[in-house]
Amino acid sequence: MNKYPAYSTIYIENGVENSPVTKRILEKLPKSNLIYIHDYKEVFNRPNQNFQAQKLSPKLILARKKDNFLYKGSSLAPDFGEENFFYNALLLNCPYNCDYCYLQGMYSSGNIVLFVNIDDYFEKTDEYLKRLGRIYLCLSYDTDLLGMESWTGYSASWIEFARLRPNLILELRTKSANWRSIQDIKPIPNLILAWTLSPQNIVEKYEKKTASLPARIKAISSAMDAGWDVRVCIDPILDVPGWKEEYSGLVNILKESGVLPRVREVSLGSFRMNKDYFARVKNLRKDSHIYLSEFITEDGASFYPLSKREEMVHFLQEKLI
Ligand code: SF4
Numbered sequence: 317m318n319k320y321p322a323y324s325t326i327y328i329e330n331g332v333e334n335s336p337v338t339k340r341i342l343e344k345l346p347k348s349n350l351i352y353i354h355d356y357k358e359v360f361n362r363p364n365q366n367f368q369a370q371k372l373s374p375k376l377i378l379a380r381k382k383d384n385f386l387y388k389g390s391s392l393a394p395d396f397g398e399e400n401f402f403y404n405a406l407l408l409n410c411p412y413n414c415d416y417c418y419l420q421g422m423y424s425s426g427n428i429v430l431f432v433n434i435d436d437y438f439e440k441t442d443e444y445l446k447r448l449g450r451i452y453l454c455l456s457y458d459t460d461l462l463g464m465e466s467w468t469g470y471s472a473s474w475i476e477f478a479r480l481r482p483n484l485i486l487e488l489r490t491k492s493a494n495w496r497s498i499q500d501i502k503p504i505p506n507l508i509l510a511w512t513l514s515p516q517n518i519v520e521k522y523e524k525k526t527a528s529l530p531a532r533i534k535a536i537s538s539a540m541d542a543g544w545d546v547r548v549c550i551d552p553i554l555d556v557p558g559w560k561e562e563y564s565g566l567v568n569i570l571k572e573s574g575v576l577p578r579v580r581e582v583s584l585g586s587f588r589m590n591k592d593y594f595a596r597v598k599n600l601r602k603d604s605h606i607y608l609s610e611f612i613t614e615d616g617a618s619f620y621p622l623s624k625r626e627e628m629v630h631f632l633q634e635k636l637i
Pocket of ligand 1: 410411412413414416417418419457458459460491
């Protein structure tokens with residue numbers, strides 16, 4: 317066991333000490349060492365940090381988001397036909413630690429920043445809704461919000477916010493099995509619960525700290541039983557040795573589980589990453605087999621060669637049909 321468990325130190329930015337979210341977190345983590353700071357960037361953006369070392373016992377940084385409450389969705393992420401595709405960043409970084417995660421190339425720190433001023437996000441979202449009529453907003457775009465639900469309660473707050481706003485379409489994507497934390501909430505039609513699924517061997521090797529495949533499938537089934545709309549994402553498909561057997565096995569397990577005919581859709585995508593993040597991560601993660609495959613760079617992103625991408629997606633499409 318790690319000598320310093322996760323969140324054994326909490327940094328608190330000046331001005332957020334009395335926020336309800338800060339109080340909730342401090343009640344849940346009464347033994348943590350508290351350090352008061354002027355601005356979260358002093359700690360989070362410090363140079364010469366070791367992302368992977370910090371991931372072993374991450375610190376929590378409580379801060380106030382001052383601007384950029386909504387970002388335009390990246391062209392590397394599927395928009396599911398939604399014209400006004402946005403995401404927000406309620407957290408910086410993620411409780412999990414996938415080998416293929418671009419956050420390793422984006423941030424110098426493996427610690428987690430939690431923005432406590434959720435009401436400011438709601439206010440900005442209302443402004444966008446008023447201006448655009450309908451928006452598609454991903455809540456867990458570069459984190460795993462449901463994985464942090466027991467600390468934050470944010471998924472539940474967003475569901476209640478969206479309940480009265482049918483033109484706000486939310487996606488809450490996760491690799492957790494933390495469905496239990498929202499199971500008592502009455503479902504709403506405008507929130508899509510999305511689970512990313514990978515073969516169990518890939519979960520064990522490359523998706524550290526995430527829930528197992530069977531636990532995720534069980535959570536999907538329970539969520540659909542309770543009336544939630546569920547999206548399954550087999551994304552990123554990884555070019556690991558024996559990938560065809562691995563992903564065939566995944567599809568077989570999904571078919572046997574009976575969840576496939578009940579899900580809203582299955583989204584497929586092969587590994588891809590912004591080219592600058594990719595260059596950094598490839599250099600940092602010499603320990604991971606993922607980066608030994610052949611990659612090409614096109615339009616600012618790194619991918620497998622086109623023939624490989626097509627082969628992977630077609631293979632899974634065939635299996636799923
Ligand atoms: S769950 Fe997503 S955001 Fe979290 S470490 Fe894995 S890839 Fe990154």
